[in-house]
Amino acid sequence: MALTPHDVSRIAHLARLALSPAEEQLLLGQLNGFFSIVEQMGAVDTSGVEPLYTPLSAVQQVQLRLRDDMVTESNQREANQRSAPAVEDGLFLVPRVIE
Template sequence: MALTLDDITRIADLARLELHASERDRMLGQINGFFDIVERMRAVDTAGVVPLAHPTEVVADVQLRLREDRVSEPDDRAANQRSAPAVERGLFLVPRVIE
């Protein structure tokens, strides 16, 4: 899949970006270069390859180091809600946006 300068111009317009001619040319080369890499990756036969859960799994058995689930921050709800325009029973009150 290769993009054209018209495609780059349309994408820039949709993203509301102002690209000069030299920037469009550079962007075209970079995006098409990315698509070339994707196509080369698609060409690799991966049939029968088991996906890795972790990139270093082929080197060593990986054990996830999970920390103990404990409270580490104090409860500063009152301080955090002090600047809120409206609070009730510890909850932020917001205007209704859905009828």
């Protein structure tokens, strides 16, 4: 998937970037290089490869340190909402932006 100079101009416009023609050409080469690497990685057959949960598991046995799923903090809703300009029934009230 090679980008064209028009694609780079459109991306720059969407990102609100003002690029000179030289910068656009440089960015075009960099983006096309990136997409070339992505295509190469996508072409690799990974059908028999186990996913890694950490890069270290590729070179050594790693024991996951899982903790019990339990509540460790108390409810701080009232304290957190104390500085809010408007609260009702435990919810923040905000101005209507859509009619």
